Amino acid sequence: MPSPVLRPSTTASTVAGLLPILPKPPISNPNLPVNPNQETRQKLQRNLQNQLQFSRRDVAFISLISLFPSLLQPSEASAFSIGISGPKDWLKEQKRKSSMFLLAPIDASRESLRSAYILLIDKESTDSSKDLVEVQKLLKSAARDCVVQERNSFVAFQANTGVEVCTFRLIVKNASSLLEKKNPVKLEAEAMLDDLISSFTSLTSLANESDIQVASNRQRVADALKNTLTSLDKFEQGVKDCLEV
Template identity: 85%
Template sequence: MPPPTLRLISSSPVSTVAGLSPFPPQQPISNQNLSVNPNQENRRKGQRHLQNQIQISRRDAAFLSLISLFPSLFQPSHASAFSIGISGPKDWLKEQKRKSSKFLLAPIDASRRSLRSAYLLLMDEESTNSNKDLEEVQKLLKSAARDCVVQERNSFVAFQANTGVEVCTFRLIVKNASSLLEDKNPVKLEAEAMLDDLISLFTSLNSLANETDIQVASSRQRVADALLDTITSLDKFEQGVKDCLKV
């Protein structure tokens, strides 16, 4: 067993023992090894900021996509809104719908472009108006109808429709745009009526294009007139959707 060690305890932190001077103060740590290159630090901060922005943007995009696909999941009850002057969840959802309106209206604009292309093809004086041109017109009309004409649906889409799954793009647009409105809201009812007129015109237009010989000038003009009527109806339908979104 080692002998006990004798320790001297000073009553004062600055006192000395046996005339010895106090311990020398600890030398400060040199900052030479701790210095950070300002350019490296700025790059690190910029990278962290960029990563945060990318994460936020991805979350926002994913959330808006979820709202667009499943609006019923985000439709709050009538009692959920605040009544103390603070905008409630329903007001917030309306704002999100307005911000994402260009994505919701994109299929309508694509259909309008297809209809205009078909019209220009019919009215092209240099065109031979052959069967190939007719096939191209029919293809453009089918694309513009967005699976809303029953006769033009393929077997898979028809199967979905028969099983109760909505496949008409225009009807899905109306449901999404008006999901925060009451069932009897006049703006919603007007948009639904415009949709019915639009689908009726698309149906007539497709039937006319399938039965008409576009090599005959008078028949070709009938299809062109029907195209213009459908474009006008599509414009009205788009405005009805915008009214639902209040944009």
């Protein structure tokens, strides 16, 4: 009588079938335009509301995928039958495969920061007060609810009741969930997260307090924004290191 064939647990396929089809994350343009024209400004204004809506979807999405380890963990027999040494290795592979979606909110924040930078360096602008409002909205969107004083009342209520609302922190928790508590890669990613949140906090405060009608103040905010972009890039690399991608 032939020996029975061990098959993978149906849990993973069941959950995969329930997952929403997520949009392809935006592709970043590494070059910031130096002299945006009027058409570019109009495009930024049309896309502003879409940028601002992304944060809520971030939280819902990262909260969902943070459940994957418990939902997708196969049995030892299942892992053996598909040629993988154990469930932890299987889960690592699943995280690597879904990394583009996990990193999508970071890319969206980068695009918001670049849009704000374009507004700040636009020498043809004639309405600095309107520019300031749009820059502040873009910075709030880019911060992904990680700057405490910029949270709205609903998000603040969630935070006070123990619900994690910082999208960047949710990303780190998910990316490093298979690593030991004292793993140096995980600790480095958490340090980069703290640096990023500090950078966003300083940038937001500067943008709120500065009169960007003054050229020197406008440049100061633009310089702080570039520093935040650098911190965001380092944070993204820390997450990738946790995922081994």
